[in-house]
Amino acid sequence: MDKEKKFDCIKFKNDLQSKLLKDSKAKNMREYVDYVNKIALKSPLNRKL
Numbered sequence: 779m780d781k782e783k784k785f786d787c788i789k790f791k792n793d794l795q796s797k798l799l800k801d802s803k804a805k806n807m808r809e810y811v812d813y814v815n816k817i818a819l820k821s822p823l824n825r826k827l
Contacts, residue, residue: 798817804810818824 798814799810802810802813804813
C-alpha cells in the first residue's frame with residue numbers, strides 16, 4: 779500500500795518563511811521579529827479565551 783506524497787510540508791514551511799522575510803523588508807532580525815509579531819496579533823488564532 780504505497781501512497782504517493784502530494785504535499786511537501788517542509789517545502790511549504792520554507793516557502794512561507796521566505797515570503798515573510800521578503801515581504802517584511804527587514805534589515806535585521808529585530809525588524810523581522812517585529813513584523814511577524816504584528817501579523818500574529820491580527821491573526822484570528824490570536825484571541826482572548
